[in-house]
Amino acid sequence: MTDAAGRLAGLAKQALGRPLPLRLRAWDGSEAGPSDGPVLAIRDRRALHRVAWKPGELGLARAWVAGEIDVEGDLYEALERISGIVWGRGEAEPERHAVLRTLTALRDPRNLRLATEVLALAGPALPPAPPREEAARHRGPLHSLRRDRDAISHHYDVGNDFYSLVLGPSMVYSCAYWERPAATLEDAQRAKLDLICRKLGLQPGQRLLDVGCGWGSMVLHAVEHYGVEAVGVTISEEQAGLARKRLAEAGLTDRAEIRVQDYRETDDGPYDAISSIGMAEHVGSVQFRTYAETLHRLLKPGGRLLNHQIARRPLKDEDAYRIDEFIDRYVFPDGELAPVGTTTALLEDAGFEVRDVEALREHYALTLRAWVANLEKHWPDAVRLTTAGRARVWHLYMAASALAFEQNNIGVNQILAVRTTTGGNAKMPGTRGAWLYGTTQP
Structure with a gap:
């Protein structure tokens, strides 16, 4: 021994x-x-x-x-x-x-x-080859269209059945909203989607653009419960395929469309409202101004943007920020986090008026723990549907992320912004209660 x-x-x-x-x-x-x-x-x-x-x-x-x-x-x-x-x-x-x-x-x-x-x-040996779950070497300029498509495919095109085990029937891959401690994950995700719809002030007949639409859950909820017409864009082929299937099964294909399309390629505005839920982390600092300006251009005057985004803590030396190697190689290639203040400043630089910021840090910790519980419960099936290595990646990354949110190392925020009219009118009631809950405004 x-x-x-x-x-x-x-x-x-x-x-x-x-x-x-x-x-x-x-x-x-x-x-x-x-x-x-x-x-x-x-x-x-x-x-x-x-x-x-x-x-x-x-x-x-x-x-x-x-x-x-x-x-x-x-x-x-x-x-x-x-x-x-x-x-x-x-x-x-x-x-x-x-x-x-x-x-x-x-x-x-x-x-x-x-x-x-x-x-x-x-003992003497050459270095082992990296596990095959590691992302391929990056190709092309950072956050170019091709490189972003490769990065998104690495993370999302690993099997819709695998994601359904982890996420549950809602198929929502972003922070839920836990209105009650005893709520189920499905309840909390439904509450999050409804919160976003209310913040956007959706009304029947309006046009909604959901940027980074995933498996179509926001589009489905907004069309079914708020009577809008919606377009969802994603650059994941597997996400788009399932999202279209879900729309067809709900009988909503005449009121909603799912496209395999980068936000930079979307040019059929104006829209009354835009939602971007857990997508901006993929945009990166070199493209965030383009992202903000593109969404501003696609909105009608008076239109609202809901940007739901993970944030890191600010550093004294912002040049010292380093992308986590494990996350970059195995989870989100080229993903970047920015402080919430940086995000709000860039949105306002693009012409938006930021009207509300809500921190949901504790909610994401609860969400991640629920996803981890789903993965552990269905572990043999998760391994069968992907690989043991892929399941291990998700297990570690989600558990560690839950603790990171709990320990206030990272946060997540919903930023509500408006493209004001020429005269500066935001076309919003003057109180949060009025635009969010329908209560009487002064």
């Missing part, structure tokens, strides 16, 4: 200056660390090769996706324990993940001894 777990635990303590908060179980059967709580299982020494050849987040991600490392027990608890060394509590600015800093530091010649010991445990 090599006592690999004990040796790894010792190396981790040297590197971090504190013991790992999780028990380790290595491929040789050895164990080390605290006896309570979840266990970090290193099932294959190839995980060490991945970390040694690609120190940092990407090496760990590849080992996780390949099933070479795993968590036995409560994944949330494991991630929470690790989060004690992920963020510098009480500091002016959060630190980068301490473990990732240490792994990345293996490249530093000053840490040659640590790197040598890791490689000694790993």
Whole structure:
């Protein structure tokens, strides 16, 4: 026996200056660390090769996706324990993940001894090939039409049946709105769609454009319950196919249309209202001004935009923002998050008047936990419908994201903006109660 777990635990303590908060179980059967709580299982020494050849987040991600490392027990608890060394509590600015800093530091010649010991445990070998669930190399300029189509296909064209297991019958892939603690996921998603329709002030006969329409849930809800005519655009072929099928089954094809079309290719305005729900994270900083100007151009004067978007916390040095390697390679290629203040400023630069901002951070944590529960409940089917690696990607990313929202590391906001008339009129009642709930306005 090599006592690999004990040796790894010792190396981790040297590197971090504190013991790992999780028990380790290595491929040789050895164990080390605290006896309570979840266990970090290193099932294959190839995980060490991945970390040694690609120190940092990407090496760990590849080992996780390949099933070479795993968590036995409560994944949330494991991630929470690790989060004690992920963020510098009480500091002016959060630190980068301490473990990732240490792994990345293996490249530093000053840490040659640590790197040598890791490689000694790993044994001689070439770096393993990345798991096939990793996104292909990016092609073309950042956020060009072709590159965005490839990125969206990587994330969304993995099987509608797989997504139905995770999302449930609503097929809504964005933050729900939990009006009651005991609400079901379906109740909460229905409430979110209805909230957006009310914020947009939808009326029978109006034209709605849903940008990034997904599987058509917003289009279906708005047409069926608010009497609008709607167009949904997506650049995912699989999403569009199912969205069209759902419209046909509901008998609504004469009042709604689903297109495989980029928002930059949409030119049949004006629309009375535009919804963009969980889509703007894919736009990127280099295209966000174009995005805002395009939606402003497509709206009638007095028309409303509802932009529902995840936000990151602002940094003292915005140039220091780095896209998460795991998310970029395995989940949302080229996805970017911006602070809510940056988003509102860009919308106003494009000519919008921002009328309302509602933070829904806690709601997204609840939504993600519901999706994780669905995935865990249907795990064998999820693996059968995609791959074990793909299911592992979604399991980790959704569980970690739930904690990120709970810990206020990221947020999500609904921004209601208006294209005012030439005279500056927003054509809105003067109170939130009046335009949202129909109560008497002054």
